Amino acid sequence: MKSISSVYRLAATCMFTAFSILAHAAPAGASPDQLLQEATLVLQQIDASQYTALWQETVPFVRSAYTADSFAKGLTQSRQSLGTIDHRSWASITRLTYLHDKSVPDGVYANVDYATQLRDGRIVYEKVSFQLASDGRWLFTGYAPRQDQVAAMQP
Incomplete structure (x- = not known):
């Protein structure tokens, strides 16, 4: 009969293995929450006119x-x-893969689109765009405010 401590060790080993497999199963940059967090930080920098810091990133x-x-x-x-x-409220997150495109380098890109209510009551849209870096971080590529959502899918 197995001792209680060996059962606990076996259970702990199984849990560690399962968590390890799950951690490696999700590709880098797969989390929409990560994109929303990055987009929120970018918008905060834009609102605060921290353009030099944003340009560096x-x-x-x-x-x-x-x-x-x-x-x-x-x-x-x-x-x-x-x-x-x-x-602001996020409206959509779109991931795109570009290969052999003349306008942008190959890679995985994402757009986070916001429906933004202005103080005067108008609704406008803000698109914050990123490219997935090789280390799994989303790097800022652009910001595009507009009056409608027509251009939301373009990088």
């Missing part, structure tokens, strides 16, 4: 296309076009 192809100043100028204009935000 963008994907390399964005940093090579824009200087920190031109990046900040573009985000400032985009964000100011909205006005005062009352609240």
Whole structure:
């Protein structure tokens, strides 16, 4: 008959193995919660005009296309076009894979789209876009406010 301690050891080993398998089963960047968290942080940086810090955390192809100043100028204009935000609610999360596309490097991308209510009562949409880095982190690629959701699926 097995002792209680050996049964506990066996159970602990089985649980460790199961958790290890589950941890390795989910591909990097698979969590929608992770994307929502990243998008929320980006929007907080944009709202606080922390454009230089955000530029430093963008994907390399964005940093090579824009200087920190031109990046900040573009985000400032985009964000100011909205006005005062009352609240945001995420509307959709879309993952896209691009291969051999002329506009963006190959990779996995994601868009987090928000329905944003402005203080004046209007509803606008904000798209925050990311590329999945090789280390599993989502790196910022772009921000696009707009009046409707038509362009929500494009990177």
